[in-house]
Amino acid sequence: MxxxxxxxxxxxxxxxxxxxxxxxxxxxxxxxxxxxxxxxxxxxxxxxxxxxxxxxxxxxxxxxxxxxxxxxxxxxxxxxxxxxxxxxxVLDGHIYNEMISHIPIVTHDNPQDVLIIGGGDCGVANEVLKYEEVKKVDFVEIDELVVKECVEHIPEIAGTTSQDNRVNFIFTDGVKFVEDKKNLYDVILVDSSDPVGPAVQLFSREFYQNAKNCLKEDGIMVCQSQSPLFNKDILRNTHKILNELYPIVRTYYAIVPSYPGGIWSFTLASLKNDPLEVDVMKLKTNTKYINEGVFQSCFKLPNMFKYVLE
Amino acid sequence: MxxxxxxxxxxxxxxxxxxxxxxxxxxxxxxxxxxxxxxxxxxxxxxxxxxxxxxxxxxxxxxxxxxxxxxxxxxxxxxxxxxxxxxxxVLDGHIYNEMISHIPIVTHDNPQDVLIIGGGDCGVANEVLKYEEVKKVDFVEIDELVVKECVEHIPEIAGTTSQDNRVNFIFTDGVKFVEDKKNLYDVILVDSSDPVGPAVQLFSREFYQNAKNCLKEDGIMVCQSQSPLFNKDILRNTHKILNELYPIVRTYYAIVPSYPGGIWSFTLASLKNDPLEVDVMKLKTNTKYINEGVFQSCFKLPNMFKYVLE
Structure with missing residues (x-):
């Protein structure tokens, strides 16, 4: 084509x-x-x-x-x-992909089983696979054609994901996928598109509850929680729902120049480990954006974003 | 009008x-x-x-x-x-204004005499004036009409600058202003527009040398050093020139959603104090973006921006 x-x-x-x-x-x-x-x-x-x-x-x-x-x-x-x-x-996709993946993977003590929902460009999977501890990645994406297109045309983002035998591609609706599973994953990454159309359900309380059920007892989930400038309600609501479900909830941010407003938020929800207290020396160094300093500073929200969560 | x-x-x-x-x-x-x-x-x-x-x-x-x-x-x-x-x-002007001003003011032990070059919207001056230690602000702006327009129409940014008797408005060319002055200022803030047309000189080695001569022996200068994504040469060149003139040079960054790429760099050059070692408790709390966490984390550059400076 x-x-x-x-x-x-x-x-x-x-x-x-x-x-x-x-x-x-x-x-x-x-x-x-x-x-x-x-x-x-x-x-x-x-x-x-x-x-x-x-x-x-x-x-x-x-x-x-x-x-x-x-x-x-x-x-x-x-x-x-x-x-x-x-x-x-290609200019900035790695920022989003690194920030949504390295932080939960490093925060977990032993992230063997990972579930990725969405993320058809394969960029998030490519970052997760940098960690040898990861034994299996269930990669649930609704649209197989997105994966095919990105693997063929944007290897700069997709990397070697499609050739890595730890990856189990499952082309189905992530919302349905998590409905009936229990105690399977160490880390779940929700790389959704904007909450319009089919992705709306990925921002619902029911989905977050089901995703939590899929986690093992020390599991961690991260989702993108939209722009803290232009989608304040979504960020606030996501944070609120996760706070009701998890003992540890941390919102962090990164710069994503190609997204509206140039700033993007992620929210991490954890059943055991706190990303503010982990050993960041475990962080991989073959990255373009994240490093130890960025890991530690991304949780230090500017006042205007703190206010959104209050 | x-x-x-x-x-x-x-x-x-x-x-x-x-x-x-x-x-x-x-x-x-x-x-x-x-x-x-x-x-x-x-x-x-x-x-x-x-x-x-x-x-x-x-x-x-x-x-x-x-x-x-x-x-x-x-x-x-x-x-x-x-x-x-x-x-x-009004949405994000305070980010730029707070980041270029609070960091050098807090880094200096006793910032009594401040020179602002450019910044006709008065937003930088308004931030500087939050510090009682500041006794006098020489505010050098080439275009008086910019100041008038902003004071009249955008008080959200201009604040009370025009009514503060510590401010000495000098409507002249900043490049010429620093040519013949010595040992006058504790802090100099260069709030230039983009390096095209008249502002080109504000990015030249000669200007930076003259500005250094205007500083007292423990003085600090900060300039905006453009986008680390789209103006890498300017950032690299500014950093290089300042490194040749000052013992301590620190580049930091902030998110400015209305600027291209959403990320902006500032470079601080200091003759004595290092912003990485100062007591950030001195930071004012009536701000919308900067806080202690942001102060400390803005120097922790993502890898892709570190590479620009190497």
């Missing part, structure tokens, strides 16, 4: 000439041709319009769940775009 | 009907009317186009130096826009 853009010709003209490839109708919604370039147009925000100049629209496919585009942007490099929203980029 | 937008009428029509107020020609460059609203259009990036839905274009004036617009955006609140680039917003 790859489409290489050449020279300065209008992309619509080119596309029309490639039977079976991208049609103008498909391209029309999130991409346009302007100033001699392809532009990716974000359409999901109310009060901002963002357009990114693209080097190339690498792939564009439709799964039963969503529109999946892989585009190479000048400022952010190759990106996974789902239904018109940027999910991960 | 205020212009209130009413109802759903095209703003251009309204503007034409207000003699002496904004003319379409002035509005044309950075603002447009679309979807029944005013939109602010950023035009200074090569690979991104950003448009922000505005509640109101509050003021629009031209000084001898630049176009000055005050606009109220839905996502960021009231903003100062110079020549089409957002300088500070």
């Amino acid at each position: 790859a489409h290489k853009r050449g020279g300065k010709k209008p992309v619509f003209d080119i596309l029309y000439k490639i039977p079976g490839k991208l049609a103008m109708k498909e391209l029309g919604k999130y991409f346009k041709y302007e100033d001699g370039d392809i532009w990716f147009v974000e359409t999901d925000r109310n009060n901002m319009k963002l357009e990114y100049r693209a080097k190339e629209l690498i792939s564009s496919v439709k799964s039963p769940f969503q529109q999946i585009d892989i585009v190479d942007l000048y400022d952010f490099g190759k990106c996974l775009v789902l239904d018109g929203a940027i999910q991960s980029t | 205020a212009h209130k937008r009413g109802g759903k009428k095209p703003v251009f029509d309204i503007l034409y009907k207000i003699p002496g107020k904004l003319a379409m020609k002035e509005l044309g460059k950075y603002f447009k009317y679309e979807d029944g609203d005013i939109w602010f259009v950023e035009t200074d990036r090569n690979n991104m186009k950003l448009e922000y839905r505005a509640k109101e274009l509050i003021s629009s004036v031209k000084s001898p130096f630049q176009q000055i617009d005050i606009v109220d955006l839905y996502d960021f609140g009231k903003c100062l826009v110079l020549d089409g680039a957002i300088q500070s917003t």
Whole structure:
């Protein structure tokens, strides 16, 4: 499904000439041709319009769940775009992926069995697999095509996940997957997309309760809890639900330049160990963002984000 | 110069009907009317186009130096826009202002005499004035009209700076101001705009040398050193020059959602005290972003930013 853009010709003209490839109708919604370039147009925000100049629209496919585009942007490099929203980029995808995975893995005494829900770009799995203690990763993603596209087109993010025999791919709905399981996992990572459409359930009390049941007695769960600037209610609500379910709940943050507002929150819920008290020397050093200093400082929330949780 | 937008009428029509107020020609460059609203259009990036839905274009004036617009955006609140680039917003202006000011003031043993270069929105001065030890602030800004506009229209950022008798406003070129002064200041804060046009000199070795001469023997200077993602050369070069001039140089970072990439760097250069070793209990608590945890953790750079400095 790859489409290489050449020279300065209008992309619509080119596309029309490639039977079976991208049609103008498909391209029309999130991409346009302007100033001699392809532009990716974000359409999901109310009060901002963002357009990114693209080097190339690498792939564009439709799964039963969503529109999946892989585009190479000048400022952010190759990106996974789902239904018109940027999910991960080569420039900064590793920040999100490192922050959601290394912190719970290092916090757990012996993280052998890991469950990842979502995260079809394979970036989170790729970080988890850096730890030899991890014996098995159940990787539950609803959309198999997202995984295929990312493995093929964005190896910078997907890494070697698809070749690692510790990974057990399960293409199903994560919400259903956790409904009937008990006492199976040391660490659960919920790498959900935004709480719209099918992902809404991944932010519900019922899901969090079921996920807790899947954990062993010293288990740890981490979820992305949205922007502390623009989604305060979701962060507050996630924190509140987890506080009712777990003895230890810690919200931390990272910079994710390609996300709205540039700051993102994660909330860790733990049945035994506190990330503020662990030995950060266990942290892997083959990372691009996280290090011991970042691990310790990401829990030190600025006042404006503390207020959201109060 | 205020212009209130009413109802759903095209703003251009309204503007034409207000003699002496904004003319379409002035509005044309950075603002447009679309979807029944005013939109602010950023035009200074090569690979991104950003448009922000505005509640109101509050003021629009031209000084001898630049176009000055005050606009109220839905996502960021009231903003100062110079020549089409957002300088500070009510949503996040305090982050930048607190981070560039509290850290050097707290690091210095007795910060009585402070020089601020740039920072016409008065936000940095407003933070500095929170410290009673500060006896005098020489506030050197090239464009008097920026100060007037911000004091009048954005008191949320400007605060009470203009009424504080410790402040000595000097409307002149900061580069020239530091050329012939010696041994005057405890702390110098360089709140420059981006290194294009007149602000280029504020990033030069000659300017940094002259600024150092203005410091007393235990003085501290801080400058904004641009985005560690998109302006790596400037950050690296600033750090290099300051390392040649000062025994202690520390780069730190903060999240500034309205700036490109959402992350911003500052570089502190000190002749005596090290911010990593000071008593952060001196930090004022009437802040929205900085606190003791943020003070200590902002120096713990993520790997990708450390690499920029190596």
